[in-house]
Structure formats: structure tokens, C-alpha cells
Amino acid sequence: MGRFKNNKKSRVIVKPIAKKNQEDVSHVTGDKIPKSFVFSRMKLAGPVKQLQMDLRKLMLPYTALSLKEKKRNTLRDFLNVSGPMGVTHFLMLSKTASSLSLRVARTPQGPTLTFKIHQYSLASDIAQSQLRPRCPQDLFKSPPLIVLSGFGSQELHLKLATIMFQNIFPAIDINTVKLSTCQRLVLLNYNKDTKLIDFRHYSIRLQPVGVSRRIRKFVQNHQVPDLRNLQDVSDFVTKAGYGSESEGDEEAATVTLSSDLGRVNKGATKSAVKLQEIGPRMTMQLVKVEEGLCTGGIIFSEYENVDGKKEKLKKKQDDEEEEEEDSEEEGEEGSEEDGEDMDEDFED
């Protein structure tokens, strides 16, 4: 009850999307469906505001698309609102003169990952650079898949990042999932040499393979072909068309669908998976992992000096209070209890 006192003084104006569609628990897995808030604590200007909007669209449908925050809303307000609404993750953007950073945190007490964004491109930039930008209508109606690569399983902060990202998006059950709902994909690729994470957002498209180009275009686009120069319809159907250069890549990307997917891709025939980029593109670097929600002990920090000093200070303070903190070293995972057991596990 004490937690809710703040609501009277400073109200958070939160407008979530239509509640009737939201479920808290997924039928399939029995887990809670993770929901998120994307916001920023300070007033953003220009392209960063667009980036925030792009991120919100990315997290659809389980996010608040038209979330409005005021200056006087503190983090505590968001926390208070997130409880009853079942929001599990916060994504916070903040911009200073030198850097732009994204913090991914798990409510209510979860760890916070801080990423520094080195470069970013907006969804509109990417659409401009493409010849045929593609955005079908129900693209944002189902949550995206997530693919993580290059993270490895050695370093703990990377492991934590992996877990965090996997949990942001709801899980899918391969036995019952409909392939028509898998329309988007988020890719996080970690590069060990530069320690940078590439963040990309794609839309998935299936194209039947083995059909000549002209017939495929005719069926897909409903464009009536030009039959002026042909004597017979059979010429149109059987003429060998030239192949595009991407058809070679399709060989590797061929899947056999289990069911019909739209008019064109029939079940039990081969189709190729084609990805087209939508949405923001970011290059980020993990700089800090904190235990609490933007507070708490620093588990990992990119800049060693800061970490070392803070660690020592913390140790002195906590020596009197808790003994768990004693054994805390850099390579520890964020979860709380059984500190010594965890040590044994991960020092291998």
C-alpha cells in the first residue's frame, strides 16, 4: 500500500493500446507475456525522438504505442504503473552531448543493461534508401522473432544480455505456431573484435521457388502481362526467363512449408525466405550492467577504472551489512541469493 502513495501527487499519463487484446499469460507456454515501455526521462529532440517511435513500433503489439510522459514523472511513477499493467521491461533512451544511450531493464528489480549507441539509422532513412520499401498491413500485429548470434556463452555479461533479449519478446511454441504470424525478425549480432552489437529489424517474406519469374510476378502482383509479341499463350508460360542474381542465394534459404501461406505459397512446396530490412538500425556497445533498476551494484562495466573504484567502495560499505557482497566479483550473474554457489558454477 505504501508504494501507491505517490500516485496521488504525480500522475503518470499512460495511454496503452486497446486493452481488450492484451493477455497477460500466453496460452501456449504458460509464461507471462512480456510487455514493455519505451520512453525517455528527458525531452528528446529531432531524430532521437523518431528513434524512440521506431523502437515502440518494433516492440508492438505488447507495448504502449502512445505513451506520454511528463517532466515531473520519475522512474518511480513508471514502476508503480507497470505493476498493475503487467509491464515487464523498460527501454529507456537518453541523450547527452557526447553520447546516446539505451537502457534495457527488467522490472521491478531486475538488472539494467546500458548500451551506448554509436550509430543509428531511422526507419524512414532505410525506407528511403530502398527501391521498393515494403510494409504490409498486418506487419506489426504479431511480435517479432529474435535471432542472436555471436554472443557465445563464455562471458557473463553477454549471457545476461542474451537472456534479457530473449525474454523481451514472447516465446513461441513450434508445435502450434502459425507461420503466417512470424512476419518480423530482430537480429542482434555480436562482434567479438570490436565489441559492437549490430541491431537490425527485418520483415520476412516467402516466395515460391522453382517457378519462372514471369509467372511468379503475374500471380503475385496481378499485373496483366503484355502478350503483344507472342503467338500463343503457351509461349508466355513456357518461355525461359532470365534468373535474377539473388536466385542463387535462394537455394540455401529454401524451406518446405507445412501449410498454405497465402495464395502463392502452397504447402508442401518449396519456398524461399526473403528478408527485407525495415525499422531502425543501431550499432551499440554494452557498457554497463547494474544489479537493480538503474541502481544497485555494478556487475560489469566497460570502463575498468570506474568499476574498480566503485567496487571497492561498495565492498567497504556492505561488509557490515551483508556477506553476500563479499564474494562478488566481476564475473557474476545478476541474480541475488546463493552467492557462493553461483561462484562455483561460473568460475569453470
Place this chain on the structure above:
Amino acid sequence: MSTGEEGHMAMADRGSRKRRVGVKKGTKAARNKKLKSKPSSSDRFKVTMKNQKLFQKRARDYNSDEEEEEDESKKQPEVTIREKIFSDANMGPNYEEIEEEDGEDNDENSDGEDHGEIESGITKFATDGCNAFKIAFKAIMKKTKGDDTLGPVLSAHKHLIGEKLAEEEAEKKAKGQARKAKHLIAEKGHVKPESYLDSHEKILIGVATKGVVKLFNAVNKAQHAQKGLNPSRSKDAKVLKKRRKEAFFSELGKTKTDPKAQKSEEEAPAWAPLRDNYMLANPKLKDWDKNQETKEGDDFAAMSGDESYED
């Protein structure tokens, strides 16, 4: 139509009158009416020789002063006198600034009108006998025409205005620079992609495609295998479960041979309990996990443990 004609007639009739009732003297409206009424009258009456000459002279009005002088002076002497009186009275507030030219005030009044009006204003004063005025005024007008951006300003004020303008420009420059710097900071890190697919992007798309293909194949296998069986029948349900497990293990088995870096691709899109980190992330279940599993790769034990735990 009829009223329009009447009005026209009225205007024409009034054009012949020298004095106009109800119209202020010396105002723009008066001068406009004077000019307008005459052309309208020409529409109505026949073009006689006398009128023709008149019109030709008027056409030349706009180009030269002298003819106009003569014309105007013949026609409306009273009006000009009245105008002069009016403008004299009007000169009050501006009189200190501009000492020499009385015509200045009239000029300011008629500033917005066309050249003909200004000329007629000048010539009116001139016909009153002040030729000197006319010359002086014209000289000043010529001088101020070639002036710089400041326009017709007294020399004493020129410096002040010059300073003020310079100040404003400097301010604008400073503001512009500040704005530019702010803009740069705001745009920091924002990169617009010039070409859509360069090699790095192609690599990334390839990685993502591989992940999707694996997932779709796994889905296909899982769903295809259970097509034939009816999930409601309990006997079949067991077979279903067994098949599911086996199919998934075989899929996992394939991916284990891949290099470890790619292993994590399989984890992510799968069913929650099938992720390797499922048990590890949940601290309550960790201890149970510790006994049975030593390495990550030992999925069989973990999975069977998972299954039993879940049920």
C-alpha cells in the same frame, strides 16, 4: 443592370461638375475618382476632336510633367488651392524634420500611389508659383534614389541605423551558429545509409536468414509429424508427445555440430522451456539443475527433466 447604368450615368453626370459634393478634398479617394470618372465618361460620350486631344494629352501625362502642368492648371484651379491648404495643415508633426520641402508631406501621403499621382502632387504646388520647390524636390528625389539599403534617411540618423543593423546582423550570425552547433549535437550518431546493401549488411541478412530457415524447418517437421494424429485421443497424444520430443532432439542434434557461435541462433526462436537458459535464469530451479547438468550441451537430461517438471 439598370441600377448599374444609373450609377454609371450618375458618375458621368458628376464628371462634368467641377465640385463634388460629399467627397473630401485632397484625399486619395478624390483623386482616384477624378481619374476614374474621366475614363468612364469617355465610354459614354462620342469621341470628339476636342476629347481626343484631351485623351492624348492625358496619355502623355504619365511620362512628362509639363503638359500635365498646363492641363491640370486649366481644369481644377480651385481644387489645387484647397489641396494645398489641406496639406499645409497636415504638415504639423512632420514639419520639424523636413524643413525645406512642403512637397515632402504630400509625397508621403501619396507614397503608395502610382507615379502619376506623385507627379500631379508636385505639379500642383508648382502651379502655385513655386518652381523652385519643384526643382529642389526633384533633386532630392534623385539623390535619394541612388541611396543604399537604408533609404531616404537624414544623415544624422544614418549612423545610428547603420549600427543597429550591424548589431542585428551580428546577433543573427551568432544565433545561426548556435543553432547549427545544436543541430550537430542532435544529429550526432545519426547515419543515413547511402547504399542499401553493402557487404556487411549482406552478411547480417545471411545470418538472419539462416536462423529463420532453421526455425521454419523445425516447425515444419514438428507440425508435419503430428498431422496424421488426432490430439484428442489419449493414445495418440502419447505418441504425439514422443514424436515431438524426438523430432526436436534430432533438430538440436544437428545444430550441435555447428560451430558454437551459431548455436545460440537455435535457442532464441524456440519454445521457452527449450531454451538452454530457461532453467539457469530462474534462480529457484537452479539447484535442481546443478545436480543433473554439468555442461550446457547435455540437453537430453535437461529436457527430460524439463518435461517431467512441467507436467
